[in-house]
Amino acid sequence: MKKISESTIRRLSKYYRSLEQLISRGVETVSSDTLAEMDGITSAQVRKDLSFFGTFGVRGLGYDTRDLKRQIGEILGLNRTWRVGIVGAGNIGKALVSYAEFKKQGFQVCLVMDSDPEKIGTRIGELTVQDTRDLEKLIKKEKIEIAIIAVPADAAQRVANELIDAGIKAILNFAPISIKAPHGIRVKNENTAIEIEALSYFLTNS
Amino acid sequence: MKKISESTIRRLSKYYRSLEQLISRGVETVSSDTLAEMDGITSAQVRKDLSFFGTFGVRGLGYDTRDLKRQIGEILGLNRTWRVGIVGAGNIGKALVSYAEFKKQGFQVCLVMDSDPEKIGTRIGELTVQDTRDLEKLIKKEKIEIAIIAVPADAAQRVANELIDAGIKAILNFAPISIKAPHGIRVKNENTAIEIEALSYFLTNS
DNA sequence: GTGTGTGAAGGGTTTCACAGCA
DNA sequence: TGCTGTGAAACCCTTCACACAC
Numbered sequence A, B: 001m002k003k004i005s006e007s008t009i010r011r012l013s014k015y016y017r018s019l020e021q022l023i024s025r026g027v028e029t030v031s032s033d034t035l036a037e038m039d040g041i042t043s044a045q046v047r048k049d050l051s052f053f054g055t056f057g058v059r060g061l062g063y064d065t066r067d068l069k070r071q072i073g074e075i076l077g078l079n080r081t082w083r084v085g086i087v088g089a090g091n092i093g094k095a096l097v098s099y100a101e102f103k104k105q106g107f108q109v110c111l112v113m114d115s116d117p118e119k120i121g122t123r124i125g126e127l128t129v130q131d132t133r134d135l136e137k138l139i140k141k142e143k144i145e146i147a148i149i150a151v152p153a154d155a156a157q158r159v160a161n162e163l164i165d166a167g168i169k170a171i172l173n174f175a176p177i178s179i180k181a182p183h184g185i186r187v188k189n190e191n192t193a194i195e196i197e198a199l200s201y202f203l204t205n206s
Numbered sequence C: 001g002t003g004t005g006t007g008a009a010g011g012g013t014t015t016c017a018c019a020g021c022a
Numbered sequence D: 001t002g003c004t005g006t007g008a009a010a011c012c013c014t015t016c017a018c019a020c021a022c
Helices: A006-024 A032-039 A043-051 A065-076 A091-097 A100-104 A132-141 A153-165 A192-204 B006-024 B032-039 B043-051 B065-076 B091-097 B100-104 B132-141 B153-165 B192-204
Strands: A082-087 A107-114 A146-149 A170-173 A186-189 B082-087 B107-114 B146-149 B170-173 B186-189
Touching (some): A032 A043, A107 B192, A146 A153, A186 B192, A192 B006, A192 B100, A192 B170, A192 B186, B006 B043, B082 B132, B107 B132
Parallel strands (some): A082 A146, A170 A186, B082 B107
């Protein structure tokens, strides 16, 4: 499979959302121009992104919204559900358990763990917080496919290692450090502080 | 001022964190190699990024950790505090009020608003949830410089417009739509669903 | 006529490789 | 000797522009 850039994948996610919006408004056909406008990019970019995966449009007409949404869903692996486990039941972990956007796209949070005895056993939504000590066993039992790290920086790499040992291949990391993982394991770092610091830079230098 | 790429800014944030870590460990000097290793990139990249802003190292020796941290802090505008306001007191909004990484870097959350009568008046940490109806007045009174949007998708653009009218120049958006803003206003979109979908793509196509 | 799909051009970012300095 | 700072090369991504299909 040809190597597709990270940016293309991110944009596909955006197109997917824009298409959802259009469909809910009853729109049946859309041009690359409109899609581009909704996501703040150029129409050539939209067409190029899609061209990596096939031809989905009709010349002179545009794209069928439902059809394109399904096809992008297929590419991104969204036409199914994924079992997600969260390590860390602090503020971020808790917020993610009930994150509507996850549920809507088929990411089912089935497991929350923490190492704090005060938190273990408490309930978050429909889940009971489990003990991190049983990480490997729980990950396997719950058949978790994607893990989210929401623990402090100094515990993050250790948790990542345990997750990888337990067979996890995809990690979303909220701890403010870069996590190291062997080839074949995909780690995405989500660090809100970095985003706000980019805003700080912008305000400072303009 | 020369145009610096978004990626360079993001990496500076990472270097800043790595330097904090090194300093707390008592390390006084660091090479671009070590810094690169900590952040999973190349040493040439580190040196190039820094070279856009000046020369901070000593040939043959490396960088003084404290000095470099202060200089990057200066570039990013972190050697001061910023007043932050949040619109939306749902799960994400609540989690952000007490987000330790914000506080640590000088981003003071001083205002939380919501439009839900059930939420208005309740307390989150040390703040009382205010009514979004008074947005403009509150933003000005609290001298908010950076606003965070943590409301549902269908309200996000409206809230953004109100924030911009109130004089806000920097917005961090958590709603799953692209927000449109005039030139001179900087918007950063933070969408966790897009990150997890990239993981889904990776798991599906490999 | 209209809007897609795409090779080619353009622009920007990363990597290379080495001169230069402590 | 060791590591920075930096032009030049390589690479990748975006934009252009137009043939082509409806």
